[in-house]
Amino acid sequence: MEETKILEESLREIMEQHLAENQYAKIRTMLQDMNYVDIENLLADLQPDQTLRIFRMLPKETAAEVFTEMDSDMQQYIIESITDLEVISIMDELYMDDTVDFLEEMPANVVKRVLRNTDEATRKTINQLLRYPEDSAGSLMTTEFVDLKKEMTAKEALKHIRATGVDKETINTCYVISPQRKLEGVVSIRTLILSQPDVTMEELMDTNVKYIRTLDDQETSVYLFQKYDLLSMPVVDGEDRLVGIITIDDIMDVIEQENTEDFHKMAAITPSEEPYLKTGVFTLAKNRVMWLLVLMISATFTGFIIRKFEGALSQTVALTAYIPMLMGTAGNAGAQSSTMIIRSLALNELEFSDLLKVIWKELRVGITTAGLLSVFNLVRVMIFDQVSFGVALTVCLSLFCIVCLAKVVGGMLPILAEKVHLDPVLMASPIITTILDALSLLIYFWFATTVIGVA
């Protein structure tokens, strides 16, 4: 990655040099050999007016690809700086899903200007796509797919693809539809090419199609893509008519975004889609402070418990020294279990009916690890800490019970959360830790005062 950085740096310098000297031929040659992603990376490092100058030199197909990669500030700047004719030419090249993604981030005046420069039919499609809820399959799909008819032969189908394919997002999978546009089957380009020219689509097509509905959650499509190793998936409306397709590149983005969301939620942060360096201090603070406040207030319960046992503590001050270790171990043990379960739920490896299996497994894992930790701790406390045997026994018995409890609670809560339609990720480390802090103290003081009676 370091080398890439240096390479990008020198590319940028050469480009700035060429721009300063108006060496347009040289710039064109440079751009010709570059991937659109790399061009966008380069432009992102230049001044806006330099970006604009280069952008206008791109062939229109590349321009559209580069435009799709840009962040919305730059997209807005470009659209506000170019002529109506240029807007038309870019919109013409953009796939529908990218158009919609872009328009969703634009202010009303830019949206208006763009829509004014598209034809009636496109405008209608855009408006329809913009109406799908944010995380729905409909909002992910594009409308440029290859549709075939059942009666077509392989030869006719290929001819049809040659005539229309240039505007399609993918031709790797083609869709067979009825005259009423109902989805009847799929044919891969591979099947088409490898088959005899006079075989019909009806014979070739696979009718066992994995599809999704426009209003289904995007997570369902991620699940189906992963389960069936798909490259694209048809989207049908309420009347089973094929209205669009979702392609794997968009699914990869959703996976990345949802994993990031899960990581953030597991650390008690309100998730945001912006990259870290582009997020303002105020937004970062806002996304974090709510949860910190909630957890801080919950943590005061532990304060109550300690205050309730103040007498015991002042009698045997040695007990205080073990509180952080006990609470820390409880939190860590619980977080291990809850994280494993949360991830398994996300990967659909677990469901509610496995609850008892999970509890039983965590209990046994708990007893094994708790046993080991307690024995180790007993030896350590007796040798190094010079406390009474009663205190040592209290610490170790508490540790044993706390770790077992932490494992079971950590394993159980995410599954219960999913059952009542809460996000299991809420039951990640911060909440589990806070709950276990209080429980640990109660167990500890119960052993100290009631069972062993050291305080």
Added chain:
Amino acid sequence: MEETKILEESLREIMEQHLAENQYAKIRTMLQDMNYVDIENLLADLQPDQTLRIFRMLPKETAAEVFTEMDSDMQQYIIESITDLEVISIMDELYMDDTVDFLEEMPANVVKRVLRNTDEATRKTINQLLRYPEDSAGSLMTTEFVDLKKEMTAKEALKHIRATGVDKETINTCYVISPQRKLEGVVSIRTLILSQPDVTMEELMDTNVKYIRTLDDQETSVYLFQKYDLLSMPVVDGEDRLVGIITIDDIMDVIEQENTEDFHKMAAITPSEEPYLKTGVFTLAKNRVMWLLVLMISATFTGFIIRKFEGALSQTVALTAYIPMLMGTAGNAGAQSSTMIIRSLALNELEFSDLLKVIWKELRVGITTAGLLSVFNLVRVMIFDQVSFGVALTVCLSLFCIVCLAKVVGGMLPILAEKVHLDPVLMASPIITTILDALSLLIYFWFATTVIGVA
């Protein structure tokens, strides 16, 4: 997902019924309409001998696909139960990457039997692939790709694909190689189909190819797939010869696996690839106990600190009640920062040169959140807790400093870890929390004894 479960359940019952009654025709009809993933799911729920009976009825292409989906215990059972001829027929249909994945999990005698039933050339390729290190690009790739020559016309290329394509893992992207098998360019099937029949590959091919070397880390290929929205990527050896391709379905598996690893590491679990329910209690305990032990021992430092200030605590017992809240908030605040940074590093949004930017940003976020939390806490403590103003002030000033420190330390450590080639994920919540626990106590007692002098 609930419906899927019920559907699978009833499918299994029907299948068992048919098997008991030896209704082979009915079973064949059922299987015909099913996707190979669904067939494997069904077989996984049956008895091994039932699985075997159905497996043998599958057409050989489907059999190979279903075989690839099976877990290694079932694969072993199948291979050990079928005839040499059947082994040959399955091996013939398997793609090389799947063959290697399967053989890697098999005991020596099964590997031997499989290799004995493959031809010389295949055996050589398998042995070569088996030698690539586990997380290398070479271990992910398959060797069945379409190779074209520069001089071929589009028409000739399509003819070549028709003749050889049936055995290739994908024909969507084709690779142009020199007589020495050096990679010269790529042509998508879309370009081929949409072009004029007499254009040569030299004119059609894209020479700006994103490729990877056999020994490169698989994470590099994940990065390139995501950055450039690829569907497949060529793999070249030390002499730039094309030796294989990686396809997106394998990349999706790597992404899932690496995310799971990160989730587990962030909860201080030694990662394992097995699904939770299939992992034994002993393995689960082993993967967790090491870290718990390390963290428990580190947590005893907090014990030392408390013992050192035992005098102060026994003098002002009220101070003890706030220890869990302070440590909890520090841990949560630090975990928020470290998680955000760890995820940004994983997505290549951050690098070492951003260290100062991150520290400065975290400091400001810290001051904002810490300020809010402290003021809130001061009011709460004064109203509800009836402690002296000195104690309240100590708690709130400590809270302010601790949260600021937690933010900066949490933001900094993952970046420093990456710089010294440690996995940044190690600096996740458990370690950060343990470090911050000790620092929080030191700050707290310093305020209590030295600055405010309440104890």
